Amino acid sequence: MTNATVTSASAGPSTGRTLPAGTPVLDVEHLRKIYNEGKPHAKMAIDDVSFSVDKGEFVCIVGPSGAGKTTLLRCISGLAQASSGRLAFEGTPLTSVPDQLGLVFQDYGRSLYHWFTNAKNVGLPLAARGVPKAERARRVSEVLAEVGLPHVEQQYPWELSGGMQQRVAIARALSYHPDLLLMDEPFASVDAQTRFDLEDLILKVRRDLGITVVLVTHDIDEAIYLSDRIVVLSGSPSKVREVVDVPLGQDRDQVATRASDEFLELRRHLLDLVMPHGA
Amino acid sequence: MTQTLPTVDAEAAAALIAPTTPPGRRRRSGGGTAKRVLVAVWLPIVLLALWWVLSASSTSPFFPPLSKILGEWWDQWIVGDAKGQLVSSLRNLVFGYLAGSLIGATFGTLLWRFAAARRVTNPIIYFLYVLPAPALLPAMIALFGIGEMRQIALISFGAIWPTLLNTLDGMRGIDQVKFDAAKAMRLSPTRTLFSLVLPAAAPQMAAGLRASLQVSIILMVVTEMVAAREGIGYFILQAQTVFAVTKMWTGILTLVIIGMVANFLFVAIERRALAWYHRSRAPGNS
Ligand SMILES: Nc1ncnc2c1ncn2[C@@H]1O[C@H](COP(=O)(O)OP(=O)(O)OP(=O)(O)O)[C@@H](O)[C@H]1O
Ligand SMILES: [Mg+2]
Numbered sequence: 006m007t008n009a010t011v012t013s014a015s016a017g018p019s020t021g022r023t024l025p026a027g028t029p030v031l032d033v034e035h036l037r038k039i040y041n042e043g044k045p046h047a048k049m050a051i052d053d054v055s056f057s058v059d060k061g062e063f064v065c066i067v068g069p070s071g072a073g074k075t076t077l078l079r080c081i082s083g084l085a086q087a088s089s090g091r092l093a094f095e096g097t098p099l100t101s102v103p104d105q106l107g108l109v110f111q112d113y114g115r116s117l118y119h120w121f122t123n124a125k126n127v128g129l130p131l132a133a134r135g136v137p138k139a140e141r142a143r144r145v146s147e148v149l150a151e152v153g154l155p156h157v158e159q160q161y162p163w164e165l166s167g168g169m170q171q172r173v174a175i176a177r178a179l180s181y182h183p184d185l186l187l188m189d190e191p192f193a194s195v196d197a198q199t200r201f202d203l204e205d206l207i208l209k210v211r212r213d214l215g216i217t218v219v220l221v222t223h224d225i226d227e228a229i230y231l232s233d234r235i236v237v238l239s240g241s242p243s244k245v246r247e248v249v250d251v252p253l254g255q256d257r258d259q260v261a262t263r264a265s266d267e268f269l270e271l272r273r274h275l276l277d278l279v280m281p282h283g284a
Numbered sequence: 285m286t287q288t289l290p291t292v293d294a295e296a297a298a299a300l301i302a303p304t305t306p307p308g309r310r311r312r313s314g315g316g317t318a319k320r321v322l323v324a325v326w327l328p329i330v331l332l333a334l335w336w337v338l339s340a341s342s343t344s345p346f347f348p349p350l351s352k353i354l355g356e357w358w359d360q361w362i363v364g365d366a367k368g369q370l371v372s373s374l375r376n377l378v379f380g381y382l383a384g385s386l387i388g389a390t391f392g393t394l395l396w397r398f399a400a401a402r403r404v405t406n407p408i409i410y411f412l413y414v415l416p417a418p419a420l421l422p423a424m425i426a427l428f429g430i431g432e433m434r435q436i437a438l439i440s441f442g443a444i445w446p447t448l449l450n451t452l453d454g455m456r457g458i459d460q461v462k463f464d465a466a467k468a469m470r471l472s473p474t475r476t477l478f479s480l481v482l483p484a485a486a487p488q489m490a491a492g493l494r495a496s497l498q499v500s501i502i503l504m505v506v507t508e509m510v511a512a513r514e515g516i517g518y519f520i521l522q523a524q525t526v527f528a529v530t531k532m533w534t535g536i537l538t539l540v541i542i543g544m545v546a547n548f549l550f551v552a553i554e555r556r557a558l559a560w561y562h563r564s565r566a567p568g569n570s
Pocket of ligand 2: 074190
């Protein structure tokens with residue numbers, strides 16, 4: 006009963022605690038990840054990455070293909086073990102995936118459970134958190150409406166288009182109102198128009214729910230359009246090349262923002278950073 | 285034309301690892317139920333008609349006219365007391381199959397979950413899998429005597445392997461990303477088992493269960509033909525030893541009916557339980 010009255014910004018079913026002011030939602034210090042450590046075929050995917058994300062921020066991580074972006078996301082979400090460095094989520098060291106973290110994977114076709122209906126998919130994290138059935142159904146249709154997909158509850162993911170399936174995956178990650186939403190190249194496999202729609206959807210969701218977002222992409226324009234800050238990674242094994250502030254304000258528009266001088270200036274700077282020099 | 289090639293390759297590859305391939309053949313032709321039934325039964329009907337016509341004037345003692353067999357079948361299995369044999373056979377089949385496939389699915393899941401156990405038991409499982417189950421009959425007789433326990437035990441023994449291997453293989457084929465998703469949603473181990481592992485492996489488990497059913501029916505007859513006192517296999521063997529050829533044929537006919545009904549029931553249940561799978565693979569859903 007009390008849950009229903011809590012505002013959506015912090016409506017997690019179990020978080021009663023408030024963070025001390027100034028505690029970053031995510032804090033990454035000197036993260037290093039070596040696959041198959043100690044074996045002859047050891048492979049360093051991440052060399053040294055540090056950054057932090059404050060509450061309410063939208064941070065993009067850009068880097069070339071194979072830079073270790075997925076690896077980085079797996080580490081900061083608690084899915085993979087870091088080789089060294091310090092990781093903290095809302096001030097507590099990471100051991101497993103935190104309760105208040107939502108994840109959207111690179112490939113919706115592989116992350117959705119195609120034997121369940123969309124409603125069941127979206128309701129799964131709620132069921133795992135012990136939300137009763139009636140409440141679950143209400144929140145599932147609420148969050149599906151939030152991502153612009155009313156009336157798909159009874160359908161299966163494979164009955165929807167690619168863009169719609171990614172919306173279902175986003176709804177699934179949002180259903181339990183996480184504090185932090187982590188996304189791994191969520192729009193890489195949809196067409197340009199759908200991509201614009203989904204970018205605006207994420208901005209709207211972020212405004213509506215007041216959540217913090219970290220999004221991985223290899224698309225510089227997308228990173229500038231979406232974020233408040235951009236963490237630029239070098240090629241493999243990745244290091245942070247630069248953290249770029251994006252002072253474009255809260256309201257963004259696909260046509261006007263992308264044509265603005267500030268946008269173009271940032272774009273030139275970022276391209277300069279990621280382009281190989283002297284080659 | 286070229287589109288069929290990868291499927292064939294994939295199925296051939298799957299056949300190398302697993303005894304059977306998942307039930308992925310596209311059956312649904314888009315027609316109604318009537319059409320589907322017609323497609324399924326036209327060949328048996330034509331063959332029965334051919335048998336009826338060709339054997340009508342037969343005087344061979346080994347191939348009596350079908351009309352005679354059917355008459356005798358009615359007398360033996362519907363009116364007469366061969367029904368007892370049927371009951372005994374079906375009881376062995378049901379208990380043996382259920383026990384075997386349950387053991388197969390359980391141990392398949394456990395072996396998937398515990399890689400160390402899998403490595404240790406791998407040679408034994410392979411040995412037991414390639415061992416023809418009827419070769420164990422004498423040992424089973426020594427163990428369980430000649431009652432129905434021995435028959436049920438042998439049927440379950442044979443039924444274990446196709447289900448076990450397909451369960452293991454189906455579970456090992458699940459995409460790692462789906463497990464990452466489960467962790468991200470914070471699903472408990474039990475919920476992961478029932479929401480992810482079992483449904484994801486279900487199509488291949490069904491293929492294994494179907495192969496186990498086939499093996500069970502074969503073993504049901506085999507066990508009844510060696511040192512047994514009841515059952516359809518016993519009935520057929522008895523009829524043959526006293527040269528009651530028509531009577532023998534009625535036993536074979538009963539076996540055919542059991543096989544068909546069992547298969548039909550299996551497919552009906554599987555279609556219902558795996559509706560999502562069949563629908564997602566139907567033409568129009570790539
Ligand atoms: N499980 C693994 N075992 C060993 N090496 C791995 C593993 N996963 C990734 N790698 C290696 O780590 C490096 C970074 O991979 P990662 O998938 O994180 O890159 P990415 O930036 O996400 O690439 P993309 O943009 O193509 O998605 C690659 O060189 C890859 O070969
Ligand atoms: Mg990646």
